[in-house]
């Protein structure tokens with residue numbers, strides 16, 4: 001837990017755009033890869049002045065950035081890496097405003113970088129649904145009334161309280177979903193999509209959850225209203241801790257979040273929570289997602 005990836009270490013590892021490019025190449029292809037043209041296992045070497053590598057046998061060019069968020073970006077790789085470093089090091093999030101100051105880019109650029117990095121931190125990359133004992137709970141995110149009048153948005157839901165659903169493995173991973181209602185269909189549907197049916201689900205006494213056994217889940221709940229907080233080890237403290245951490249970041253750092261982007265903020269928090277026991281590797285985990293070709297869009 002105490003290991004940290006210090007800024008000095010970071011700067012030593014990624015001092016130049018070429019060093020960043022080399023790292024992405026390694027992440028995607030390893031040190032040697034099959035050349036798609038001559039079909040030989042080749043060590044690709046860097047082409048000077050370009051973001052390309054050439055096959056040692058036939059000279060065929062390959063581009064490590066193709067299909068990643070760095071592709072066709074006018075922002076230098078060193079700035080992208082630094083943004084990822086900052087996002088990976090923080091506990092409760094960092095704002096685009098902070099990045100604008102740190103990188104000396106425009107607010108618009110900083111905001112777009114964060115948005116793109118966040119999009120990749122979706123739990124879609126984790127195909128294994130939650131298992132074991134899983135705590136579930138919903139919470140509300142309330143709009144900041146003072147800010148509302150100053151932000152222009154087309155979002156239909158702007159200014160309304162938004163609902164989030166949290167699902168947390170005891171001692172393990174978390175998922176957070178932006179949901180439209182607390183109806184039974186919505187809540188049970190989320191559990192079926194994110195929690196293995198072999199799991200034991202803990203919740204509060206909310207009625208919508210009572211149908212869980214019908215869907216094959218073992219379900220135990222505590223009635224908070226009856227002050228029945230801990231019944232034979234059943235509780236929802238983990239998901240409650242997740243909410244307090246999430247809200248501290250949400251209200252403290254971002255303040256005004258367009259509901260359109262709430263899911264991507266939620267993904268960032270869930271990702272960080274799921275990997276909380278390996279903070280030193282957070283940067284590599286973030287970058288691993290970002291360099292992945294799975295996320296090629298468009």
Ligand SMILES: [Zn+2]
Nearest residue numbers: 035038055058
């Ligand atoms: Zn070749």
